[in-house]
Amino acid sequence: xxxxxxxxxxxxxxxxxxxxxxxxxxxxxxxxxxxxxxxxxxxxxxxxxxxxxxxxxxxxxxxxxxxxxxxxxxxxxxxxxxxxxxxxxxxxxxxxxxxxxxxxxxxxxxxxxxxxxxxxxxxxxxxxxxxxxxxxxxxxxxxxxxxxxxxxxxxxxxxxxxxxxxxxxxxxxxxxxxxxxxxxxxxxxxxxxxxxxxxxxxxxxxxxxxxxxxxxxxxx
Amino acid sequence: xxxxxxxxxxxxxxxxxxxxxxxxxxxxxxxxxxxxxxxxxxxxxxxxxxxxxxxxxxxxxxxxxxxxxxxxxxxxxxxxxxxxxxxxxxxxxxxxxxxxxxxxxxxxxxxxxxxxxxxxxxxxxxxxxxxxxxxxxxxxxxxxxxxxxxxxxxxxxxxxxxxxxxxxxxxxxxxxxxxxxxxxxxxxxxxxxxxxxxxxxxxxxxxxxxxxxxxxxxxxxxxxxxxxxxxxxxxxxxxxxxxxxxxxxxxxxxxxxxxxxxxxxxxxxxxxxxxxxxxxxxxxxxxxxxxxxxxxxxxxxxxxxxxxxxxxxxxxxxxxxxxxxxxxxxxxxxxxxxxxxxxxxxxxxxxxxxxxxxxxxxxxxxxxxxxxxxxxxxxxxxxxxxxxxxxxxxxxxxxxxxxxxxxxxxxxxxxxxxxxxxxxxxxxxxxxxxxxxx
Numbered sequence: 327x328x329x330x331x332x333x334x335x336x337x338x339x340x341x342x343x344x345x346x347x348x349x350x351x352x353x354x355x356x357x358x359x360x361x362x363x364x365x366x367x368x369x370x371x372x373x374x375x376x377x378x379x380x381x382x383x384x385x386x387x388x389x390x391x392x393x394x395x396x397x398x399x400x401x402x403x404x405x406x407x408x409x410x411x412x413x414x415x416x417x418x419x420x421x422x423x424x425x426x427x428x429x430x431x432x433x434x435x436x437x438x439x440x441x442x443x444x445x446x447x448x449x450x451x452x453x454x455x456x457x458x459x460x461x462x463x464x465x466x467x468x469x470x471x472x473x474x475x476x477x478x479x480x481x482x483x484x485x486x487x488x489x490x491x492x493x494x495x496x497x498x499x500x501x502x503x504x505x506x507x508x509x510x511x512x513x514x515x516x517x518x519x520x521x522x523x524x525x526x527x528x529x530x531x532x533x534x535x536x537x538x539x540x541x542x543x544x545x546x
Numbered sequence: 547x548x549x550x551x552x553x554x555x556x557x558x559x560x561x562x563x564x565x566x567x568x569x570x571x572x573x574x575x576x577x578x579x580x581x582x583x584x585x586x587x588x589x590x591x592x593x594x595x596x597x598x599x600x601x602x603x604x605x606x607x608x609x610x611x612x613x614x615x616x617x618x619x620x621x622x623x624x625x626x627x628x629x630x631x632x633x634x635x636x637x638x639x640x641x642x643x644x645x646x647x648x649x650x651x652x653x654x655x656x657x658x659x660x661x662x663x664x665x666x667x668x669x670x671x672x673x674x675x676x677x678x679x680x681x682x683x684x685x686x687x688x689x690x691x692x693x694x695x696x697x698x699x700x701x702x703x704x705x706x707x708x709x710x711x712x713x714x715x716x717x718x719x720x721x722x723x724x725x726x727x728x729x730x731x732x733x734x735x736x737x738x739x740x741x742x743x744x745x746x747x748x749x750x751x752x753x754x755x756x757x758x759x760x761x762x763x764x765x766x767x768x769x770x771x772x773x774x775x776x777x778x779x780x781x782x783x784x785x786x787x788x789x790x791x792x793x794x795x796x797x798x799x800x801x802x803x804x805x806x807x808x809x810x811x812x813x814x815x816x817x818x819x820x821x822x823x824x825x826x827x828x829x830x831x832x833x834x835x836x837x838x839x840x841x842x843x844x845x846x847x848x849x850x851x852x853x854x855x856x857x858x859x860x861x862x863x864x865x866x867x868x869x870x871x872x873x874x875x876x877x878x879x880x881x882x883x884x885x886x887x888x889x890x891x892x893x894x895x896x897x898x899x900x901x902x903x904x905x906x907x908x909x910x911x912x913x914x915x916x917x918x919x920x921x922x923x924x925x926x927x928x929x930x931x932x933x934x935x936x937x938x939x940x941x942x943x944x945x946x947x948x949x950x951x952x953x954x955x956x957x958x959x960x961x962x963x964x965x966x967x968x969x970x971x972x973x974x975x976x977x978x979x980x981x982x983x984x
Binding site for chain 1: 547586587591593600602604632638639681687829830834846
C-alpha cells in the first residue's frame with residue numbers, strides 16, 4: 327500500500343456506522359452528538375466567551391477543554407484524554423482571531439464501546455463547525471488495533487478489541503492528511519505502526535466526507 | 547463566567563404573562579413538557595429529555611464494606627454533576643448551591659423513602675455489600691433539572707443489573723454476565739419528583755417551569771411522590787406559601803403526574819427488554835435524530851403564543867402599533883398583502899392573512915427568489931441593478947424605508963411586493979418567530 331490515500335485502498339475501507347445530530351443542545355453555541363457503531367459521545371462548544379483573568383492570553387484565545395466520564399470523578403485516563411483533545415484543538419483552531427477570550431469545549435462520554443478517543447475528536451470537530459469557530463482545518467480521528475495474528479483491524483467494535491495487542495488512534499488534518507496527534511497503547515514494531523497509519527489515513531477520508539455531508543445539509 | 551442576570555423587564559414580562567394565564571412557550575399553566583426516555587447499551591444507563599432539558603444517568607456498583615450501624619444493607623449514593631455543558635455558568639467539578647440542593651432532594655426521594663431494597667444488596671453481613679452509585683450528568687439546562695434528573699435516576703435504577711456472586715467460605719467470586727445472568731435491583735415503589743413554581747403571592751402555581759420561569763418565580767415547590775400517591779419528599783424554596791389550598795391542589799396534581807410518568811417509564815423499560823430479547827441493537831443511536839442539523843424549528847422555540855387568534859382586525863393593528871420593532875414590521879407586512887400567502891424562508895412558516903395562521907412544513911420553492919430581492923433591496927440604492935422594473939421598485943423601497951423611520955406605525959398603503967418581502971426578510975428570524983401565533 328502506498329503512503330497516501332490511493333483509490334484501491336479507499337474502496338475496501340469499513341468504518342462502523344457513523345450517525346450524528348448537530349446542535350442537539352440549546353444552551354451551547356455549538357454541539358454535536360456522534361455515534362460510531364455503539365460508541366457515543368456528545369460535545370458542546372461555547373465561544374468566544376469571557377475568560378478568567380488567570381487564564382487570559384494577550385495574543386490568543388484560551389482553550390478550556392473538559393472531558394466528563396460517565397461514572398464517577400474524572401480519572402487520570404480522562405485527564406489525559408482531555409489534554410490530548412486540548413492540544414488537537416489548539417492546533418486546529420485559529421486562536422489568534424480572538425485574543426483575550428476563551429473557547430470552552432465540553433465532552434461527555436455516553437457509551438464506550440472502543441474507539442472512544444477517536445469518536446470524541448470527531449464529535450468535537452463537528453461541534454466546532456456548528457459553533458462557527460474559525461479553524462485552520464478540520465480533524466478526523468481514526469482508531470485501529472493490532473491483533474495477535476499480526477493483522478490490523480480498522481475501527482473495531484468492543485468484542486474485536488478485547489484481545490488486541492496494541493491500540494492506535496491517529497488524528498489527521500483535512501488539508502494534507504498529516505498526522506495531528508497519535509495515541510498508541512501496547513507493543514508493536516515500526517512496520518506494524520506504519521501499516522496502521524496507512525490504513526487509518528485512508529479511512530480518514532470517509533470521515534471528512536461524512537462531515538461534508540452533514541454540514542451541507544439543510545437545518546431542520 | 548457568571549450567570550447572565552435576569553433583567554427587570556424580562557421578569558416583569560413573565561410575571562405579567564402568568565397573571566394573564568399565559569406562558570412563554572405556549573403551554574397551559576399545569577401542562578408539562580414532553581418526556582423522552584432512552585436506554586444505553588449498558589445496564590443502568592439512561593438518557594432522559596424533558597422538553598429541551600437533558601440528563602444522562604448511569605448506575606455503577608462495587609463491592610465494599612457496609613456501615614457499622616446497618617451491617618446487612620447495601621449502600622446507595624446519588625451524585626449530580628452540573629458541567630459547563632448544561633449552561634456556561636456551571637463549573638466542572640465544583641459543587642454549587644444548586645447541585646447540593648438537587649442532590650439532597652434526590653437523596654430524600656430515593657434513599658430516605660427506601661425505594662431501593664438495600665437488604666438484597668448484601669453479600670455477606672458486616673463484610674461485603676454492593677455499593678450503588680447513580681451518576682447524573684446534566685447535559686442541557688432548560689429548567690426543571692430536578693424532574694428530569696429524578697426520572698433519569700429512576701430509569702437507570704430500574705434498568706440496572708448487578709453481577710451475580712458466589713460466596714465460598716472467605717472467597718467471593720463475581721460472575722461475568724456470560725457465566726451467570728446479572729440480577730436486577732428490587733424497587734419497592736417508583737418515586738419521581740414533580741415541581742411547580744409559584745407566582746402572585748403564592749396563588750398561582752405553574753407546572754414544569756423553564757429557566758426564565760424558575761428565575762422569576764417567588765417560590766419553587768418540589769414533590770417527591772410515587773405512583774401510589776404517597777409523598778416521599780416535599781421541598782419548598784423561596785418565599786413561604788400562605789395558602790395551604792394551593793399546596794394540596796398541587797400535590798394531588800403531582801400525584802396524577804407521577805402516575806403518568808411511572809407508566810411511561812415502565813413502558814420504556816418493557817420496550818427495551820423486548821428489543822434486547824429479540825437481539826435488536828440497543829443504545830443511544832436511537833435517541834438522536836439521524837444525521838440532522840437542528841435549528842430554530844417549531845418545536846425548539848422558547849417563545850410561542852398559542853392563545854391569540856391571528857385575525858387581522860383593528861385590535862391586532864392597535865396592538866402591534868403599541869409595540870416596537872419587529873411586531874410593527876410583521877403587522878404591516880401582513881395586512882398590506884392582500885389575500886396572499888407568504889412563505890418565510892428562515893422559519894419555514896406559512897403566513898396567510900385569510901384565516902388563522904398555522905405552522906406548515908417549509909416549501910423552499912419561493913425562498914431563493916425572496917432572498918434575491920432582499921439582497922438587492924438591502925443595498926437600497928440598487929444602482930447596479932440591470933432590471934429596470936426592479937430599479938423602480940427599489941426606489942419605492944427606499945422611500946418606504948425612509949418614511950418608516952420617520953413615523954411609526956407605518957402606513958399600510960398598497961405598495962409593491964418587493965417592499966413587503968424586503969421588510970419581512972430584514973427582520974431577524976428569531977424575533978420573527980416570537981410573533982408567530984400558532
